[in-house]
Amino acid sequence: MHSNLLAVLFALASALTIAWGTVVRHRIAEEAPADGSLKGSPFWNAVSRPLWWAGTGTALLGYGLQVVALGFGTLLVVQPILVLSLMFTLPLSARYDGRRVTFPEMFWAGVLTVAVAVLVLLGRPIAGEPQPPLERWVPALALGAALLITIERVAQRQIRREKALLLGIVTGALFGYVAVLSKAVVDIFIHGGVLALIFNWEGYALVLGATLGTIVQQYSFNAGALRNSLPAMTITEPIVAFTLGYAVLGEQFRVDSLVGWFFMGLALTAMIISTVVLSRKGVG
Template structure:
């Protein structure tokens, strides 16, 4: 248990990040569904900016990012990002409360599977940090793979509607969030080594701000597109996958897996993916059911639920 104690701050901060990320996702989803379907991205953002509830959800998302940065300052991407998948464990009861619904036994079962899989991944994998100084060739290759994918998804999404549009935007969001996680890890390391001077003299923090603005716009567009049963699982599964891959390729992070533990790790990862997709689909379907109410009535229900 020495490794767990050494990484306790990263683990606790990662779980707190997951909780606040869940609050941000659930609340902003509800508000985005009150915007008329014929609004484009700019009109959607204008409507959302006037909603106090949307700002409350955004503050939740910001709190989640702050805890994520704290976790990354004390642990690797391979440790922190899979922990963020547990946001579904928090989103499930929160969404049920806002929707005035009950959580099924099947969903509780998947929640137990996800919790056990996360524990096995952390204990068996014992993720190790890399060099934190991304080599130019690896970073170039990462950008060459991720940037075109985001552009293709955004362009294709403009020509589609409903479920397909939500899926394409969700892929773009997952990639952008994965890139943000890597840049956050780099920024926390630069600050730890060189303070504010060391941080502001590298391009990472400025790219981080630009990506944060971009992902806010794209994510709200995905929430507004409907078909949330398609977008939620992709976002929540895709972000850690992208971040972990970039952590391995760019930062040289790795898992300390020995012998038969590798098999347990593979099973745990498979269970994490299956449970996340199942829970995300159920949570999103409940969100879609709420969105069938008239916008005014739906928003009243949300305010009443939050007050209670």
């Protein structure tokens, strides 16, 4: 059943649960020693703590809600809503830090909300193909792998702030691919059932991408303050997902005038700016 309203509601629930999981796992990563030993590594330190598993479980629940949302609506509807996880992260992070959310943060949160609403309501996205041909996937996957491996290698040679930024870009891009693969897997399951999932590669690629994304995300959290990695992470994901949604899945915004595209571009710009500002103001 196609319903953009249900897609928006489940995407909002997903954004809220993902926000809590992100804050918890970052708090743990901040406490991780970086002495070069296996026990001192950020990922080992994180997975050895029950609270990390609670945060990760919440993030997985959020991902499950995202999958349900994708079952009801297009990627171009769900993905902008997920950006609002940043707006939910702000008060949660402020509570952990024992401070109040400021007026500028509330203002930019309002800008972000309006921008997302414009993208969804004015864009009125239409669905693409349930199972795109392989020739659309191969260039997107090959180019993405080459770029992300290069960025990750460069990140390893940087100091903490730049390293966190670059790893945040890699994390966001990986989850952008995960979002597109999730939509493809949902469509395959709806049209072909469990057997179709077993005999198609998209499900296995989804598991691999989600695993890599989780690991790189934990290292990006450990590399520096959340304000260094979260803006890149939060903005890269929808940009990559939008691009792949158009190029691979064949989804489109239903905008047919220059004025309409102007406001869509304005909304996307406002979403990017407000996300960066909120990330840097609200999370330390």
